[in-house]
Amino acid sequence: MTSQRRVISVTVRDEPGVLVRIAGLFARRGFNIASLSVAESEVPGLSRTTFVVDGDPRTIEQVQKQLQKLIDVLKVVDHTETSFVDRELMLIKVAVRGPDERVELRQIAQDFRARIVDVGRHALVFEVTGDEGKMNAFIDQMQAFGIVELIRTGRVALPRSGQSHTALDAAPAA
Amino acid sequence: MTGAEVLIRALERQGVEVAFGHPGGAIMPVYDAIYDGDVRHVLVRHEQAGAHAADAYYRASGKPGVVIATSGPGATNLVTGLATAMMDSSAVVAITGNVPQQLIGTDAFQEADVYGITNPVTKHNYLVKNVQDLPRVVAEAFHIATTGRPGPVLIDIPKDVQQAEFEGDLDDYDVTVDLPGYNPNVVGHAGQIRKAVEAIRNAERPILMVGGGGQAAAEQVAAFAERVNIPVITTLMGIGAYPAGRSQALGMPGMHGTVTANRAITNCDLIVGAGLRFDDRVTGKISRFAPNAKVVHIDIDPAEISKLVEAHIPVVGDLRDVLPKLEAELEPLAIDAWWEQLQEWKAKYPERYKTDKPLVSQEVIELLREATGGDCLVTTEVGQHQMFAARLFPTSKPRTWVSSGGLGTMGFGLPAAIGAAFARPGETVVCIAGDGSIQMNIQELATIAKHRLPIIIAITNNGVLGMVRQWQELFHAQRYSEIYLADSNPDFAKLAEAYGIEGHNVFDRETARALVPEVLERGGPALINFVVYESEKVYPMVPSGAGVDEMMIGDQEPDEDVEGVSA
Numbered sequence: 001m002t003s004q005r006r007v008i009s010v011t012v013r014d015e016p017g018v019l020v021r022i023a024g025l026f027a028r029r030g031f032n033i034a035s036l037s038v039a040e041s042e043v044p045g046l047s048r049t050t051f052v053v054d055g056d057p058r059t060i061e062q063v064q065k066q067l068q069k070l071i072d073v074l075k076v077v078d079h080t081e082t083s084f085v086d087r088e089l090m091l092i093k094v095a096v097r098g099p100d101e102r103v104e105l106r107q108i109a110q111d112f113r114a115r116i117v118d119v120g121r122h123a124l125v126f127e128v129t130g131d132e133g134k135m136n137a138f139i140d141q142m143q144a145f146g147i148v149e150l151i152r153t154g155r156v157a158l159p160r161s162g163q164s165h166t167a168l169d170a171a172p173a174a
Numbered sequence: 175m176t177g178a179e180v181l182i183r184a185l186e187r188q189g190v191e192v193a194f195g196h197p198g199g200a201i202m203p204v205y206d207a208i209y210d211g212d213v214r215h216v217l218v219r220h221e222q223a224g225a226h227a228a229d230a231y232y233r234a235s236g237k238p239g240v241v242i243a244t245s246g247p248g249a250t251n252l253v254t255g256l257a258t259a260m261m262d263s264s265a266v267v268a269i270t271g272n273v274p275q276q277l278i279g280t281d282a283f284q285e286a287d288v289y290g291i292t293n294p295v296t297k298h299n300y301l302v303k304n305v306q307d308l309p310r311v312v313a314e315a316f317h318i319a320t321t322g323r324p325g326p327v328l329i330d331i332p333k334d335v336q337q338a339e340f341e342g343d344l345d346d347y348d349v350t351v352d353l354p355g356y357n358p359n360v361v362g363h364a365g366q367i368r369k370a371v372e373a374i375r376n377a378e379r380p381i382l383m384v385g386g387g388g389q390a391a392a393e394q395v396a397a398f399a400e401r402v403n404i405p406v407i408t409t410l411m412g413i414g415a416y417p418a419g420r421s422q423a424l425g426m427p428g429m430h431g432t433v434t435a436n437r438a439i440t441n442c443d444l445i446v447g448a449g450l451r452f453d454d455r456v457t458g459k460i461s462r463f464a465p466n467a468k469v470v471h472i473d474i475d476p477a478e479i480s481k482l483v484e485a486h487i488p489v490v491g492d493l494r495d496v497l498p499k500l501e502a503e504l505e506p507l508a509i510d511a512w513w514e515q516l517q518e519w520k521a522k523y524p525e526r527y528k529t530d531k532p533l534v535s536q537e538v539i540e541l542l543r544e545a546t547g548g549d550c551l552v553t554t555e556v557g558q559h560q561m562f563a564a565r566l567f568p569t570s571k572p573r574t575w576v577s578s579g580g581l582g583t584m585g586f587g588l589p590a591a592i593g594a595a596f597a598r599p600g601e602t603v604v605c606i607a608g609d610g611s612i613q614m615n616i617q618e619l620a621t622i623a624k625h626r627l628p629i630i631i632a633i634t635n636n637g638v639l640g641m642v643r644q645w646q647e648l649f650h651a652q653r654y655s656e657i658y659l660a661d662s663n664p665d666f667a668k669l670a671e672a673y674g675i676e677g678h679n680v681f682d683r684e685t686a687r688a689l690v691p692e693v694l695e696r697g698g699p700a701l702i703n704f705v706v707y708e709s710e711k712v713y714p715m716v717p718s719g720a721g722v723d724e725m726m727i728g729d730q731e732p733d734e735d736v737e738g739v740s741a
Contacts, residue, residue, distance in 0.1 A: 013355060016301070021293060028294055058480070065477035071298045071318060074355040 198244025225255020261580025387449015462721025
């Protein structure tokens with residue numbers, strides 16, 4: 001079976017150790033996480049996590065079922081099956097040698113709608129938001145100048161409007 | 175009222191009658207509350223044994239087993255027991271003390287990250303930080319442990335929480351379980367049930383495979399099987415869920431399964447899997463498993479569906495709900511040709527072993543079955559004796575067979591006998607052991623002696639780690655690495671006597687025949703050490719990685735001159 005990249009979002013109760021449960025589950029069942037992000041949702045007490053997972057369809061099905069078994073997990077949604085928007089944020093520090101490069105970098109940043117968030121004598125820090133393809137394209141462009149360091153948040157995802165899953169939807173009536 | 179007293183009251187409310195455990199520094203407030211409470215405490219000599227006893231208590235009674243331990247080493251000693259319970263879906267509630275919260279994270283004396291360590295081996299676990307949470311946590315723990323697919327739940331309670339004063343009246347305290355992320359699906363989907371009915375109706379060579387999930391649904395399993403006229407295979411965990419002696423029973427499948435069961439799997443056109451997880455010891459090589467069969471898989475845990483064996487018709491639900499619904503739609507199947515084939519295999523390959531040598535384990539196990547009339551509970555350790563027992567002493571009632579299947583835990587059987595004895599007072603418990611595994615929790619002879627439990631411990635002592643020896647003989651060129659026990663085994667009869675338990679060493683079949691009924695008559699506790707033939711092997715055997723159609727039949731191969739058998 002062919003390996004696929006899937007974006008899965010998981011609504012969890014904000015209990016201590018919930019992230020350890022999820023990360024531990026991935027580790028011990030041999031699932032590969034490409035990226036992971038966690039933050040509070042619009043409902044107090046619930047967090048939304050987004051995973052990017054690589055695996056064949058059977059593995060992905062197991063990932064979802066095993067996640068669903070965790071008591072603190074309320075809902076698991078495979079966004080790949082639906083229409084969704086996803087974004088990632090990257091901070092990237094690029095070396096600058098001389099004014100020409102500075103101008104060129106500003107031009108590229110404009111094209112990518114990246115913001116310059118720190119200006120140093122020998123380096124600029126850009127903030128880039130977008131999907132995975134845009135991140136990779138920007139990194140490609142920056143290789144020529146010299147990437148000093150970079151950090152990415154991992155992808156976050158939501159279904160497009162009209163097929164919303166609020167965190168509360170996940171909580172069935174008692 | 176302190177947290178410790180709240181805990182004991184909460185256990186009483188859950189109907190807990192017995193708890194197994196061992197005290198220590200960080201759990202002392204709880205033990206102080208036990209001193210006055212209604213929960214009967216059974217002191218084990220090692221926390222691991224307490225966990226196994228609690229596990230067996232559940233398996234034998236269907237009521238959750240409780241084990242209590244202190245922080246650090248007490249709690250880490252539970253880990254094997256929790257993993258055993260997790261693998262075999264057993265409802266255990268473990269309670270551990272921890273160091274006071276202000277010391278957590280400081281590497282304090284007897285501190286361990288029990289919450290972290292037990293996370294992968296429990297269905298769920300808790301670290302209680304506020305005494306006001308205790309009643310709710312206990313209620314949730316029992317709910318989670320016993321519903322859906324059962325499993326162990328651990329509650330870790332720092333000492334300061336045990337000592338803290340609980341505010342309010344416990345009787346007025348709302349302990350409604352509200353777990354929005356936990357809703358086991360009990361009722362089978364009607365559409366899926368319709369598809370399953372259709373598949374069963376059209377099958378020409380169907381089999382029903384019952385696993386551990388059948389223990390709670392034995393009545394429904396028997397009603398379904400007999401109404402539908404379907405052959406029944408019971409896995410190691412399913413022993414007792416369908417009576418072994420009935421004509422529809424084909425025995426155990428898999429690595430040490432019967433010839434008939436494995437051939438039935440290979441030749442069937444439909445498997446109805448009920449409450450089992452198609453473990454690798456059952457399936458052998460997956461690609462050779464039931465190559466011609468459609469699979470109907472009924473299980474309460476959706477994650478088991480198509481995990482290993484692809485289910486063509488999954489039905490997520492409780493067997494007690496699903497099987498009667500299937501039964502109601504079905505007439506007895508007209509599958510005479512299939513039955514003829516199966517009965518021919520059964521006749522050709524009965525249980526057999528050779529006695530042209532010193533006493534063998536199989537004889538000992540048959541003697542025990544005959545002497546008890548099969549009317550007892552059986553616990554086993556893990557190894558050759560376990561497989562011999564599964565084949566020659568499969569019990570016929572649910573919750574009477576207690577054996578570590580998934581984790582294969584040596585050291586399980588003796589403490590399990592204690593748990594089973596407390597779960598079903600007045601019933602005889604036969605613990606079938608090997609000389610290797612009995613020594614992994616042998617200290618529990620003290621617990622058995624103290625409570626004068628009706629346990630007969632039968633050690634089939636071949637002086638080696640028998641199953642390891644078997645593999646070394648067959649697959650490692652007879653290079654017998656680190657398996658010899660005989661030269662340093664204790665005198666088991668004397669050891670039993672040192673604990674105040676009747677003990678016997680038996681070296682020949684005549685003594686064995688005379689002694690077994692006599693000891694069972696007295697009712698135990700007693701230990702009989704049977705010195706048996708060293709090189710006996712469990713057959714049939716499906717080598718690791720082979721298909722179940724690739725059995726080594728060994729001693730099970732019929733002699734040429736067996737009467738009434740067509741080749």
